[in-house]
Amino acid sequence: MEYEASKLFFAGIDIGSTMSKAVVVDARGKMLGYVVGQTGAEHRRRANRVMEDVLIKSSITLDQIAYIISTGYGRVNVPFADRQVTELTCHAKGVASLFPEVRTAIDIGGQDAKVLKIKNGRLTDFLTNDKCAAGTGRFLEVAAETLGLGLNEMGQVSLQSDSPVKINSLCTIFAQQEIISRLSEGQPLPDILAGVYIAVTTRVVKLARQLKVEPPVVFTGGVAKNAGMVKAMETVLGTAVLVPEEPLITGALGAAILARDEAFKLVQDGAYEAHRDKKLTEAYIDFGEKNERKM
Amino acid sequence: MSAYYLGIDIGAAASKAVVIDGHNNIVGAAVIPSGTNYSTTAAAVKDTALRQAGLQSSAVSASAATGIGGRNAGADSYHGVIICDARGVNLTFPSARTVIDIGGQGSQVITMDGEGRVINFNISEICATGSARLLQVVARILQIGIDEIGPLSLRSAKPSSFSTSCTVFLETEVITRISQGDRPEDILAGIHRSIADKISGMSRGVALEKDFAIIGGGALDIGLVQAIEEKLAVKALVPGNPRLMAALGAAVIAKER
Numbered sequence: 001m002e003y004e005a006s007k008l009f010f011a012g013i014d015i016g017s018t019m020s021k022a023v024v025v026d027a028r029g030k031m032l033g034y035v036v037g038q039t040g041a042e043h044r045r046r047a048n049r050v051m052e053d054v055l056i057k058s059s060i061t062l063d064q065i066a067y068i069i070s071t072g073y074g075r076v077n078v079p080f081a082d083r084q085v086t087e088l089t090c091h092a093k094g095v096a097s098l099f100p101e102v103r104t105a106i107d108i109g110g111q112d113a114k115v116l117k118i119k120n121g122r123l124t125d126f127l128t129n130d131k132c133a134a135g136t137g138r139f140l141e142v143a144a145e146t147l148g149l150g151l152n153e154m155g156q157v158s159l160q161s162d163s164p165v166k167i168n169s170l171c172t173i174f175a176q177q178e179i180i181s182r183l184s185e186g187q188p189l190p191d192i193l194a195g196v197y198i199a200v201t202t203r204v205v206k207l208a209r210q211l212k213v214e215p216p217v218v219f220t221g222g223v224a225k226n227a228g229m230v231k232a233m234e235t236v237l238g239t240a241v242l243v244p245e246e247p248l249i250t251g252a253l254g255a256a257i258l259a260r261d262e263a264f265k266l267v268q269d270g271a272y273e274a275h276r277d278k279k280l281t282e283a284y285i286d287f288g289e290k291n292e293r294k295m
Numbered sequence: 296m297s298a299y300y301l302g303i304d305i306g307a308a309a310s311k312a313v314v315i316d317g318h319n320n321i322v323g324a325a326v327i328p329s330g331t332n333y334s335t336t337a338a339a340v341k342d343t344a345l346r347q348a349g350l351q352s353s354a355v356s357a358s359a360a361t362g363i364g365g366r367n368a369g370a371d372s373y374h375g376v377i378i379c380d381a382r383g384v385n386l387t388f389p390s391a392r393t394v395i396d397i398g399g400q401g402s403q404v405i406t407m408d409g410e411g412r413v414i415n416f417n418i419s420e421i422c423a424t425g426s427a428r429l430l431q432v433v434a435r436i437l438q439i440g441i442d443e444i445g446p447l448s449l450r451s452a453k454p455s456s457f458s459t460s461c462t463v464f465l466e467t468e469v470i471t472r473i474s475q476g477d478r479p480e481d482i483l484a485g486i487h488r489s490i491a492d493k494i495s496g497m498s499r500g501v502a503l504e505k506d507f508a509i510i511g512g513g514a515l516d517i518g519l520v521q522a523i524e525e526k527l528a529v530k531a532l533v534p535g536n537p538r539l540m541a542a543l544g545a546a547v548i549a550k551e552r
Contacts, residue, residue, distance in 0.1 A: 171420075172423075174423065181331060
């Protein structure tokens with residue numbers, strides 16, 4: 001079959017603990033489209049759904065996708081992926097593609113946080129926290145529930161504060177209690193919220209400092225969409241941070257770029273056609289009705 | 296006229312007071328919730344203990360305080376909780392060389408000599424899983440009283456296993472386990488193992504020697520005591536009222552000053 005390498009497309013799918021993301025890039029690594037959705041309980045169904053949606057967003061069809069890489073905590077549940085790659089590798093790749101000079105990347109997800117050291121676009125060191133809710137998006141969710149506020153609203157209100165309240169407990173459970181005490185003492189809400197962001201950030205920065213924080217620092221993950229959080233991160237780090245336009249999709253973007261690299265390797269080795277023939281058959285089965293019924 | 300000594304321990308969850316006589320006998324004791332105002336709490340717990348002892352506050356020759364709010368307790372002196380724990384346990388169990396204190400906000404492991412002098416210790420960071428707080432959270436989900444946890448957990452034949460040790464994540468996991476049909480006793484026994492793992496991790500770097508004493512609010516839970524015994528492969532001594540040890544230690548220190 002005929003194909004032209006420059007007209008191929010590549011996809012990355014990141015099934016996170018809270019959100020699932022998909023990205024399609026072209027042969028130059030330029031992003032054609034992306035989607036973000038809640039992961040929910042059924043990973044496979046979600047993976048199919050984000051893949052279908054990202055194809056629509058990118059105005060292409062599945063047979064135009066040459067290679068797919070899955071990543072994230074649910075990466076094993078993406079049956080149509082050609083390869084699985086850890087989120088650390090994908091994340092580093094994605095961040096470096098947006099900010100080639102990046103030296104430190106801080107990612108705060110729904111249930112984890114990671115700090116990556118990157119040099120010349122390559123991952124050199126990392127630390128992660130998935131053991132403790134403090135220093136993750138979960139801490140913010142608990143605070144939002146306690147205060148009866150939306151997550152975005154919380155960020156906006158916090159920006160009015162110029163003297164954040166000190167939250168002493170690192171533990172989410174005890175911090176929740178502390179938030180209630182500060183409220184009952186009559187502390188202004190913006191100051192309490194700003195204190196909440198400082199508390200989350202302090203926990204993550206403690207992790208980051210173990211690896212030495214070098215600028216430029218890129219801040220990603222769902223939490224980086226929050227204006228209050230970005231301000232707190234800059235305050236605690238004492239340096240400006242770069243935030244991508246869509247900070248949720250760096251892992252999926254990295255996966256898509258790695259997918260492109262893999263496919264080009266196959267092309268170079270003359271193995272691409274065989275790969276594509278096999279893939280077209282498999283992809284048909286994975287997306288067919290049979291698979292839907294299985295779930 | 297005989298002399299009496301008062302020890303006050305203002306903890307994160309509960310406040311305790313102990314009155315001893317000149318022979319180190321406990322003549323009065325009290326435990327109340329800590330509340331938010333430590334000075335008011337200190338006055339209340341002290342009054343309750345003195346009333347129980349049938350004494351006026353003028354009968355107290357010296358007082359000492361400890362605990363997170365101990366500096367606001369209005370006592371003659373303040374001492375760290377590690378030192379007070381060690382003295383209190385030494386008086387209760389002279390053979391004890393290792394103390395595990397499971398409090399409302401964290402825990403500590405202490406080793407000491409035969410005189411109750413501290414040799415080494417580790418304090419956990421403030422963490423609900425390393426404290427009795429996790430038990431409260433799980434009891435609430437299971438809709439049982441805190442006192443029912445221990446006896447119920449002993450009926451477990453197949454403790455649940457959990458993939459996380461954070462209380463916040465455990466809350467979600469416990470609910471998932473309930474929906475999968477895990478029995479309450481198995482969930483509790485699994486939670487006890489999680490706390491025991493956390494405490495055992497904290498004991499690293501401290502040479503633990505026999506005899507072991509387990510104190511603090513967590514020691515009231517027989518299931519938790521057994522899980523720690525199993526994890527560390529030891530038998531533990533548990534005082535009749537394990538929450539009073541630091542206050543007792545403070546009272547002894549007040550007497551000696």
